[in-house]
Amino acid sequence: MRQRRATQIGPSHRPCGVCGSVNVVAMESRAVRTGAARLNPLFDAAPRTHDLCRDCGAKHRTENGLRI
Numbered sequence: 001m002r003q004r005r006a007t008q009i010g011p012s013h014r015p016c017g018v019c020g021s022v023n024v025v026a027m028e029s030r031a032v033r034t035g036a037a038r039l040n041p042l043f044d045a046a047p048r049t050h051d052l053c054r055d056c057g058a059k060h061r062t063e064n065g066l067r068i
């Protein structure tokens with residue numbers, strides 16, 4: 001099972017698409033190498049980003065700061 005660790009990278013400039021709240025933060029999550037993944041040369045540790053609404057909990061995937 002893959003684990004991901006999320007860190008806040010700053011406020012988002014876009015309101016939540018679900019509830020319209022502006023209380024949205026940009027998050028970056030990285031896969032954490034555990035167990036057999038440590039030995040896997042193809043392991044993809046590229047960070048992924050998403051906006052997280054702190055009011056309703058909705059996540060919006062982002063790429064280069066843009067929602068996709």
Ligand SMILES: [Zn+2]
Nearest residue numbers: 016019053056
């Ligand atoms: Zn929301």
